[in-house]
Amino acid sequence: MKSNSEIKSFESENEARILLEESRKRIDEIDNALFDLISQRTSLAKDIALSKEYLGMPVYDENREKEVHRKIEKFAEDNNLDVDVIDQIVNLLTILNKNEQKEILRRNVNGQY
Numbered sequence: 001m002k003s004n005s006e007i008k009s010f011e012s013e014n015e016a017r018i019l020l021e022e023s024r025k026r027i028d029e030i031d032n033a034l035f036d037l038i039s040q041r042t043s044l045a046k047d048i049a050l051s052k053e054y055l056g057m058p059v060y061d062e063n064r065e066k067e068v069h070r071k072i073e074k075f076a077e078d079n080n081l082d083v084d085v086i087d088q089i090v091n092l093l094t095i096l097n098k099n100e101q102k103e104i105l106r107r108n109v110n111g112q113y
């Protein structure tokens with residue numbers, strides 16, 4: 001099968017169907033890897049929350065979020081990705097992390113750790 005950068009037209013319907021299926025299979029593999037990384041990223045919330053609690057720091061850290069966004073925006077520009085969409089994805093990841101931190105601190109207050 002030619003790489004997708006070379007294909008300009010399909011020789012048959014079957015060829016197009018095969019490429020579609022192969023592409024979807026690859027997306028499934030990448031999605032699984034992404035979900036695993038999101039899970040790993042979110043699981044750090046416990047250590048972060050408890051460290052911040054000990055240091056008297058709030059869950060929300062504006063400077064750190066700006067740093068995360070700057071890093072990701074450069075990645076998006078370097079890879080010709082829509083910066084606004086990538087920014088939204090990063091926002092959701094930080095929201096996921098903050099929500100997990102708040103839940104961990106709530107359980108900690110209730111002596112569940």
Ligand SMILES: O=C(O)C(=O)C[C@]1(C(=O)O)C=C[C@@H](O)C=C1
Nearest residue numbers: 048059060061064065093094097
């Ligand atoms: O690094 C931290 O201080 C975190 O709490 C992690 C994180 C993030 O998800 O990247 C989440 C919330 C903060 O506002 C900043 C960043």
